[in-house]
Amino acid sequence: MKHQTTVILYLLVFAFCLSTISVDDKIQQSHYSVYDAGEIDSLNWFLKLTPHELERDSSMMALVFEHESDEEINQSLWLSEELGFIPVALNRARFFSFSEVNDKLEKTNEEVRFSESGFPSGCNCRLKDDTIYVEMFRGFFGGDSHDIRITREKFSFNYSLYLDDVQHLKSSPNDPVFGSMVTVGAISQQLTLLEKPSFKECEQLTGYLHFQTERYYEGSEYSDDLDTISKKGRLFFTCTLRQGQKN
Numbered sequence: 402m403k404h405q406t407t408v409i410l411y412l413l414v415f416a417f418c419l420s421t422i423s424v425d426d427k428i429q430q431s432h433y434s435v436y437d438a439g440e441i442d443s444l445n446w447f448l449k450l451t452p453h454e455l456e457r458d459s460s461m462m463a464l465v466f467e468h469e470s471d472e473e474i475n476q477s478l479w480l481s482e483e484l485g486f487i488p489v490a491l492n493r494a495r496f497f498s499f500s501e502v503n504d505k506l507e508k509t510n511e512e513v514r515f516s517e518s519g520f521p522s523g524c525n526c527r528l529k530d531d532t533i534y535v536e537m538f539r540g541f542f543g544g545d546s547h548d549i550r551i552t553r554e555k556f557s558f559n560y561s562l563y564l565d566d567v568q569h570l571k572s573s574p575n576d577p578v579f580g581s582m583v584t585v586g587a588i589s590q591q592l593t594l595l596e597k598p599s600f601k602e603c604e605q606l607t608g609y610l611h612f613q614t615e616r617y618y619e620g621s622e623y624s625d626d627l628d629t630i631s632k633k634g635r636l637f638f639t640c641t642l643r644q645g646q647k648n
Contacts, residue, residue: 433555436592441609444595447519447637450490454521491605491641492526494537495519496547498634524638526606527645533598533606534645537638547636549592549610553600558587560614560632571618571627579622588631589613598642607639 497519499508511520520539527534535549543565550557561584564570570583595607613633620627 432586433552433557434590434592435554436551436556436594436608438594438597441593441595441607441637444607444609444637447495448639451518451521453518454489454493489523491639492524493640494522494524494547494636494638496522496537496539496634496636498632498636501631501633502628504629519637524640526640526642528600528602528642529645531600533600533642535606535608535638535640537636547610547612549608551592551594551598556590556592558590558592558610558612560585560587560612562617569619569621571620574618574627574629576618579620583617585615585617587612588615600642602642602644604642605639606642607637609635609637611635 495518497516499506499512501507508516515521522537522539525536525538527536531553533549533551535551537547539545540563543563545563546561548559548561550559561582562570564581566581568579568581570580572583572585589612591611593609598604598606612635614631616629616631618627619630
């Protein structure tokens with residue numbers, strides 16, 4: 402239990418760090434598509450918590466009380482004076498994804514492990530003016546995030562990958578140096594929301610996204626080999642809207 406609590410604590414800090422990055426910086430080159438609103442296939446399956454998610458929800462609430470004086474924990478989980486801390490059950494996502502590496506399909510061990518149940522993650526929804534920013538994140542000491550920007554009629558999607566203490570990523574093969582982070586848009590994106598949002602704080606937003614990212618590149622300054630990678634997948638998410646930080 403102590404190990405699990407430590408992992409969750411790292412996840413919260415990682416999520417908070419992602420939330421402090423300007424959403425406009427993370428979503429700056431995406432194209433926009435019109436989203437749909439209506440019935441979502443397999444939604445009831447997603448809304449039923451798995452044993453892993455139930456355990457995570459319980460552990461998260463215990464962590465809140467254990468670290469209630471921790472400023473980063475408070476900022477990452479506090480919703481409003483009225484609603485208090487964010488329930489995990491209402492702010493989560495499930496991913497089904499894989500990579501195309503040099504035009505060949507590849508799955509990580511975790512992607513294989515969660516190929517039927519979906520990879521669970523946290524989900525934040527931030528409301529700023531007339532735009533909703535949906536942020537879904539996985540991992541600690543590095544990880545990735547799936548970010549959706551929703552306006553009144555359209556949306557855009559970005560995928561970001563973070564590596565810990567290594568410089569192996571490029572968004573273009575012509576980039577002069579490698580970095581530890583890369584952000585790419587989508588070449589294919591389709592979003593369905595359960596209901597058209599009213600853009601009001603504390604509104605519950607539920608949706609389904611199907612995507613394929615633009616290519617990014619992974620290699621090393623010590624080798625001429627450069628892998629070309631694109632991420633494909635689909636995901637379910639639900640989250641409670643709260644006011645976003647001013648950028």
